[in-house]
Amino acid sequence: MNEQSNQNKKAWEYRAYEFWYKKDGSPIDKAKKILKNPKASLKKHQHHFDDIEGMKVANLCGSNGRRAVPLSLLGAEVTVFDISEENKRYALELAECADTSIDYVVGDIYDIDLEKYKETFDILYLEGGILHYFNDIDRLMAIQYSILKSGGKLILSDYHPIKRCIGPDFEYIPNYFEQELQRGDLAYKEFFAESEQQEFPDVLISSYTLSEIINSVISTGFTLNSFDEHRGWNNENIPWEFTISAKK
Numbered sequence: 001m002n003e004q005s006n007q008n009k010k011a012w013e014y015r016a017y018e019f020w021y022k023k024d025g026s027p028i029d030k031a032k033k034i035l036k037n038p039k040a041s042l043k044k045h046q047h048h049f050d051d052i053e054g055m056k057v058a059n060l061c062g063s064n065g066r067r068a069v070p071l072s073l074l075g076a077e078v079t080v081f082d083i084s085e086e087n088k089r090y091a092l093e094l095a096e097c098a099d100t101s102i103d104y105v106v107g108d109i110y111d112i113d114l115e116k117y118k119e120t121f122d123i124l125y126l127e128g129g130i131l132h133y134f135n136d137i138d139r140l141m142a143i144q145y146s147i148l149k150s151g152g153k154l155i156l157s158d159y160h161p162i163k164r165c166i167g168p169d170f171e172y173i174p175n176y177f178e179q180e181l182q183r184g185d186l187a188y189k190e191f192f193a194e195s196e197q198q199e200f201p202d203v204l205i206s207s208y209t210l211s212e213i214i215n216s217v218i219s220t221g222f223t224l225n226s227f228d229e230h231r232g233w234n235n236e237n238i239p240w241e242f243t244i245s246a247k248k
Contacts, residue, residue: 007202008133009083015200017090045127049076052123054075057123058124059078060130061126062081062091064091065092065102071125073098080105117147120147122153124153128157131158131159132159137208140216141222151248154217154245154248155244155245156217160240161208162238164207184203186203187203213244214227221248222246222248227243227244227245
């Protein structure tokens with residue numbers, strides 16, 4: 001495990017279970033919400049998951065199971081790959097409370113057993129701002145290509161690179177082409193009291209331009225099906241996230 005992965009594992013195993021409790025409620029409370037309409041829990045990506053009964057889905061960096069559990073309830077065989085034992089704990093409790101099951105593999109994505117999982121999955125699903133945790137996007141794409149079946153689909157959604165150029169008051173920050181590894185705040189740090197925040201480990205993040213992301217998908221061998229940009233979470237008229245659909 002490299003320096004970046006080591007640091008990010010340390011960060012995401014610091015009070016993450018407690019954070020999910022704060023944000024989403026107990027696993028049983030979260031399960032009740034998902035069970036009302038599992039497909040709706042996939043939000044803007046739900047149209048990518050029609051007729052997935054019996055399909056094998058890999059949810060890379062699947063975090064607390066908030067997407068894996070709905071996918072399982074829709075009939076897919078879901079495997080989560082994630083670096084955090086704390087995320088795993090919440091996810092497995094969530095699956096149990098929803099009366100379903102998921103496989104959960106804790107470890108560095110770079111260390112996925114490519115012999116065991118070679119051409120295993122029908123769909124790969126990555127979402128929620130994860131690319132910045134990897135310092136070699138081409139290697140990440142190659143791993144995904146290896147574990148996806150021929151004819152399988154990649155759904156990759158992430159923060160739009162322009163987002164990091166927009167400050168909290170919508171001022172311009174000129175760092176679009178920044179390439180150096182940077183220290184940053186853990187995503188959920190702000191959910192805790194200021195007196196506690198100084199104890200939180202930093203994460204180590206990498207930055208990619210939109211062209212680097214798209215070109216990596218294509219050069220790895222994927223065929224790009226669609227590229228969608230999404231508004232801000234409060235419907236701001238700026239691109240906040242994107243979703244790539246591609247086929248092997």
